[in-house]
Each structure stands twice: as C-alpha cells, then as structure tokens.
Amino acid sequence: MPKVLISDKMDPKAAQIFRERGVEVDEITGKTPEELKAIIGQYDGLAIRSSTKVTREILDAATNLKVVGRAGIGVDNVDIPSASAKGVVVMNTPFGNSITTAEHAIALMFALARDLPEADKSTQAGKWEKNRFMGVEVTGKTLGLIGAGNIGSIVADRALGLKMKVVAFDPFLSPERAMELGVEKVELDQLLARADFITLHTPLTDQTRNILSAENLAKTKKGVRIINCARGGLVDEAALKEGLDSGHIGGAALDVFVQEPAKESPLFNTPNFISTPHLGASTNEAQVNVAIQVAEQMADYLVTGGVTNALNVPSLTAEEAPRVKPYMELAEKLGSLVGQLTTGDLPRVSIHSEGAATEVNQKPIVSAVLAGFLRTQTDTVNMVNAPFLAKERGIEIREVKTEKEGDYHTLIRVSVKTDLGERSVAGTLFNHSQPRLVELFGIKVEADLTGHMLYVVNEDAPGFIGRLGTALGEAGVNIGTFHLGRREAGGEAVVLLSLDEAVTPELIAHVRTLPGVKTARALKF
Structure with missing residues (x-):
C-alpha cells in the first residue's frame, strides 16, 4: 500500500x-x-x-x-x-483558488472606491467623519485588466456584472477570446491612459517584472486606483508610494509584496493605501x-x-517514454525559443513533424511545445494543462505531419502567426537523443539550446564578431559556444552565443548600440 x-x-x-x-x-x-x-x-x-x-x-x-x-x-x-x-x-x-483570488481583487476594488478601512477606523474611534470619506462609484468606470487568463477572466466577468467597462492587455488574448469575454483588447499604454482601476493577474516573469514601473505609472490617468493580488514585483513599490504621496495615484491595494512576509514597508501608513497579508487564496x-x-x-x-x-513530467506510458522524451525535450526548447523571441498577438501555433518524428506519439510533443511557449508568460503551466491554457487564450493549434524525410532524418518545426507574419524555428535530434536547433526564422544555424544564451541579429559585415566579443569580454562574460548563420553574404545574420552566466540589461542595451546590430535579446533554457 x-x-x-x-x-x-x-x-x-x-x-x-x-x-x-x-x-x-x-x-x-x-x-x-x-x-x-x-x-x-x-x-x-x-x-x-x-x-x-x-x-x-x-x-x-x-x-x-x-x-x-x-x-x-x-x-x-x-x-x-x-x-x-x-x-x-x-x-x-x-x-x-481562482474564484477566491478573483473575488479578493473585487473586494479590494470596492474597499479602495469607498475608503472602507479608514472609514471603519474613524467610526470605531467615535469620530463620525461623514464628510471626510467621499468615495466613487464603480458603475460606468473603466477597469484595466493586466492579464486575462483564468483569474483575470473571472475578474472581467464580475466587473461586467457591475456595469463596468473592461479593457485588457494580454499578449495571449486573441480578438475572438476578447469578444467572448466581453472585454476590449488594448495595448498597455492604452490601458494605462484609460483605466480608472487597474488590477493585475499575471505571473512574475522577466517580461512582467515591474510592469507597473515608475515610467508606466506616470502614464496612468490621474486618480487611478491599483490592485495587485497576483505576485509581488509586478508593481514598483517605491514608485507606487511616490504616486500616492503626490496624489497622482488615487489609491492602491496590495495583497502581495516583493518581500514576504511584509513586516515592514515604506507603503505602510501611506494615505489611500490598503494591504492584506497574501489572502488571495484564503x-x-x-x-x-x-x-x-x-x-x-x-x-x-x-x-x-x-x-x-505535473510540473516536471508529461502524460506518458512506460513503453512510450524512452523514445518520446528526446522529442519532448526538443519540442519544449523550440517552444521556449519562439516564446522568448516573439511579441504581440499570437493567435496561432503550428507544430510540423517530419520524417521519424511523425512515428511517435504527437500529443506529448504538442504539449511540450505549448509548455515551453507559454512558460515564458506564466509560471503555472505544465505539459498537462498547456493545451487547456492555450485554448483559454484563444490560441489556435495546428498539427502537420510529413512522413517523407527532408534535409534531416527527423525534424520538428514550430511556427507562430504574428503581426509580422509567419515565423518559424526548426530542430532535429543528433544521435537520436540530442536536441539541436537547425533553423531560426528562415536562417540556417546549428546550435544547442541550453543555459544562458545571447541572440543577436546583425548586418553581415567584417569586424562585427570582434566587436561583439570585445563587448562581452569587457563586461566579464565568458562565451561557451558561438553559433552563426546568415541568409546571404552581406545580408542579415544571426549570432547565438551560450554564456557562462546571464547577461545584464545594461549589457544587452550596450550590444544593441554596436554598429550593424538590429536586435539583441537574452535567452534562458
């Protein structure tokens, strides 16, 4: 037993x-x-x-x-x-605990709108300061939703029931899904300018950390009220305090903090600030x-x-596992690569298997691609729930199989439809077990996708590799492997470097200033 x-x-x-x-x-x-x-x-x-x-x-x-x-x-x-x-x-x-967390966000929105905690303290102190607490109605106001996944969609539903207007920023939200939810899909700057209330429902990732930075908070409507029941670190707490002190931000309610338990915070005792001790699921x-x-x-x-x-294994039978797992590792790396390198609306993901790859169970391969792809945006995804999350976000999944071999005995290609058109990456297995990237956005390049990496698109010209190596060397970053590819001599080229450590945002910014560089981005596998 x-x-x-x-x-x-x-x-x-x-x-x-x-x-x-x-x-x-x-x-x-x-x-x-x-x-x-x-x-x-x-x-x-x-x-x-x-x-x-x-x-x-x-x-x-x-x-x-x-x-x-x-x-x-x-x-x-x-x-x-x-x-x-x-x-x-x-x-x-x-x-x-999705409904519970969504309801807590709505509760904090009401508390901010009517200044309930301060009104309660004042009344119990015997002051009866009826004229001091002038609140606002939520009816007819605009709620800005940052993140429209499982919890965010529940918040949207409740807000619409309160006769609010809901605008949503979420790279994974398709127009069809937005229409189904009854929300207006907008870019972040539009949301910041229009929202009377802003609530966050996104995981903490490199892309979402300080999504409400000092710069973005300055773009908000004067008097905006902000609620965070998702993750500490999505809001710049120092900038939030400055906004509250100046009066630009009308109120804020945090259930989560950068440091928890939050025994001390500069936000404590700030006027128009409400805090709860991570009660979203309580x-x-x-x-x-x-x-x-x-x-x-x-x-x-x-x-x-x-x-x-499961967060670390797919659904597999014992007989399938030894053969399928190398393909799953390759698929997850390709999905992660696409997720890290593409932005904007992503309504469709296509997984194309060629040659020997068509002979194995496709479901774990598709799930692995989606898990790698979505993990760049959400920390709760796994190979079991990735298809459900993709469907929830309105992402169309296409599977294609070509049994005939092409340039490689086995190949998996992952393509996404973006605002810039169709973009794809492809990989194969060396020695039937070692994942290897062989094509990146139409450029032939062979590389292992592992650890910390640097992706650079540049003009193919003499001296560039030396300048790039010098920049990394001066920053004390050691190069593990160096992979190159180009469309044609003198045309667009790609550099993929594996590094012994992560590159800083400052170094990325410096690389982007090098002559000939079109884009540069840090990757992690």
Missing part, C-alpha cells in the same frame, strides 16, 4: 480521500527540516502547502519518494530541478478545493500511474 505524508495543515478531506483510494496517510505537521529528513524516507508521497520546504537535502533523504503534491499554485518551496533529477513528480493545483472553499484536488491527483498517480497537473 502506498504511503503519503501530509506535512502542512490541510483540510481533513485530503486524508479521507487518500484512505478511500487505498493510500495509507500520516498527518504530521510542524516538523523542522531535520525532523522531516529523519522520517521522509518512509513515504511514497508528500502533500504540502507553503510551509514545508522541499529542498535538495530533503529529496536526498526521501529514498522512496515518488510524488510531491502542492495544494495550491506556487511551488517556490519545491526544488523542482532536484525533484526531476530524483525522478520525483511535482504536482500543483493551479485552478483550485477562503474555506479554496482550502477545501485544493486539498481535495491534490489528494485525488496524488492518489491517482500512486495507485494507477495517472499524471495530472
């Missing part, structure tokens, strides 16, 4: 489900890391919330562990690379939902081998 440890406080229904499914379960909470290490070797599964830290040391001691289940979305407390290396499946429950219903879901998922895996909402 499989055995699971519940190491964080969880709704009792989780343990009940485990037992009903034939899984032995112990509920032992509050253990120190050393105490957990001493007992974890007994268990096949570990069910956690946010308190337990599943570190490499814990995983090394977990000699029988097969699955870690996180009751909730965030898995910052799990060392996923170490879990993968140990063959441990990591699952989460990405949709169990309702009885959400806690029950995520507990039930994680128990069902873990029990399915331990009893039948079924994999749902």
Whole structure:
C-alpha cells in the first residue's frame, strides 16, 4: 500500500480521500527540516502547502519518494530541478483558488472606491467623519485588466456584472477570446491612459517584472486606483508610494509584496493605501478545493500511474517514454525559443513533424511545445494543462505531419502567426537523443539550446564578431559556444552565443548600440 505524508495543515478531506483510494496517510505537521529528513524516507508521497520546504537535502533523504503534491499554485518551496533529477513528480493545483483570488481583487476594488478601512477606523474611534470619506462609484468606470487568463477572466466577468467597462492587455488574448469575454483588447499604454482601476493577474516573469514601473505609472490617468493580488514585483513599490504621496495615484491595494512576509514597508501608513497579508487564496472553499484536488491527483498517480497537473513530467506510458522524451525535450526548447523571441498577438501555433518524428506519439510533443511557449508568460503551466491554457487564450493549434524525410532524418518545426507574419524555428535530434536547433526564422544555424544564451541579429559585415566579443569580454562574460548563420553574404545574420552566466540589461542595451546590430535579446533554457 502506498504511503503519503501530509506535512502542512490541510483540510481533513485530503486524508479521507487518500484512505478511500487505498493510500495509507500520516498527518504530521510542524516538523523542522531535520525532523522531516529523519522520517521522509518512509513515504511514497508528500502533500504540502507553503510551509514545508522541499529542498535538495530533503529529496536526498526521501529514498522512496515518488510524488510531491502542492495544494495550491506556487511551488517556490519545491526544488523542482532536484525533484526531476530524483525522478520525483511535482504536482500543483493551479485552478483550485481562482474564484477566491478573483473575488479578493473585487473586494479590494470596492474597499479602495469607498475608503472602507479608514472609514471603519474613524467610526470605531467615535469620530463620525461623514464628510471626510467621499468615495466613487464603480458603475460606468473603466477597469484595466493586466492579464486575462483564468483569474483575470473571472475578474472581467464580475466587473461586467457591475456595469463596468473592461479593457485588457494580454499578449495571449486573441480578438475572438476578447469578444467572448466581453472585454476590449488594448495595448498597455492604452490601458494605462484609460483605466480608472487597474488590477493585475499575471505571473512574475522577466517580461512582467515591474510592469507597473515608475515610467508606466506616470502614464496612468490621474486618480487611478491599483490592485495587485497576483505576485509581488509586478508593481514598483517605491514608485507606487511616490504616486500616492503626490496624489497622482488615487489609491492602491496590495495583497502581495516583493518581500514576504511584509513586516515592514515604506507603503505602510501611506494615505489611500490598503494591504492584506497574501489572502488571495484564503477562503474555506479554496482550502477545501485544493486539498481535495491534490489528494485525488496524488492518489491517482500512486495507485494507477495517472499524471495530472505535473510540473516536471508529461502524460506518458512506460513503453512510450524512452523514445518520446528526446522529442519532448526538443519540442519544449523550440517552444521556449519562439516564446522568448516573439511579441504581440499570437493567435496561432503550428507544430510540423517530419520524417521519424511523425512515428511517435504527437500529443506529448504538442504539449511540450505549448509548455515551453507559454512558460515564458506564466509560471503555472505544465505539459498537462498547456493545451487547456492555450485554448483559454484563444490560441489556435495546428498539427502537420510529413512522413517523407527532408534535409534531416527527423525534424520538428514550430511556427507562430504574428503581426509580422509567419515565423518559424526548426530542430532535429543528433544521435537520436540530442536536441539541436537547425533553423531560426528562415536562417540556417546549428546550435544547442541550453543555459544562458545571447541572440543577436546583425548586418553581415567584417569586424562585427570582434566587436561583439570585445563587448562581452569587457563586461566579464565568458562565451561557451558561438553559433552563426546568415541568409546571404552581406545580408542579415544571426549570432547565438551560450554564456557562462546571464547577461545584464545594461549589457544587452550596450550590444544593441554596436554598429550593424538590429536586435539583441537574452535567452534562458
């Protein structure tokens, strides 16, 4: 009989489900890391919330562990690379608290509109300052939605029910999906200029960090009210305080902070500022939902081998896995490359398999492409839920198979339809197992996609490689490998460098100033 440890406080229904499914379960909470290490070797599964830290040391001691289940979305407390290396499946429950988080955002919007916390304190202090608290109606106001995925779409639905106008900025939101939601799809600058309220519902990535920067906050309508129940770091907290102090920003409500727990913050005690201690998922219903879901998922895996909402493995049978996994690795890298190098509306993704690639199960390959592609925008995606998330965003998926071999024995091509037209990347397997990029936006180039990389498009002219190498050398960045490709002599060329460390934004900006450079971007795989 499989055995699971519940190491964080969880709704009792989780343990009940485990037992009903034939899984032995112990509920032992509050253990120190050393105490957990001493007992974890007994268990096949570990069910956690946010308190337990599943570190490499814990995983090394977990000699029988097969699955870690996180009751909730965030898995910052799990060392996923170490879990993968140990063959441990990591699952989460990405949709169990969506309604709860959306409702909290709406609650904070009302609190800002009517200054409820200050009015409550004043009234309970016996002041009865009726004329001090002049609020605003939300009816007829414009809500700016940054992120229109699962939670954002629920917020939009509630706001429309309140007779608000909703404008949304989301690179993955198609016009068809926007029409279905009843929102107007806009660019970020348009949203900033028009919104009376702005609420954020996007993960924290390199692309979204400080999306409400000092520069962007300055573009907002005077008196705007800002709500963040998503992730700390999406809003520049120092700039937000300056906006509140100056009166340009009419109010702000944060449920999340850059540093948590937020015991201190310059925003505290700022007029028109409301804060809550990361309560987005804190309702009885959400806690029950995520507990039930994680128990069902873990029990399915331990009893039948079924994999749902796994962050580090696809759905595969034991017979398929050895042959398909190299293709999945290639597909995920190609999807990630496309996601990192394309911007704007992305209504269609095409996956074209050629030669031997057509002989393997296509579903994991498609899921791997989408997971790599969407992971550049959302940290909750995996190979199981990637197709669902793509559909939710209105992204059309096209699959094409050509059994006849072309230039390579096996090939996978990933194409996206963008504002600039169709763009594609292609890769193959060397020695049946080693993923290799062989074409990038129509330019032949062979490269391994691994670690930190630098992508540069430049005019093919003498001296450029020397200037680029000098710039990196002066910055103390060591080059691992150097890959080149070009359309024709003297035409457009591509440089892909693997580097020993990440390049800074300042270095990227400097590379873009080099003569002949058309674009430069940091990549990570």
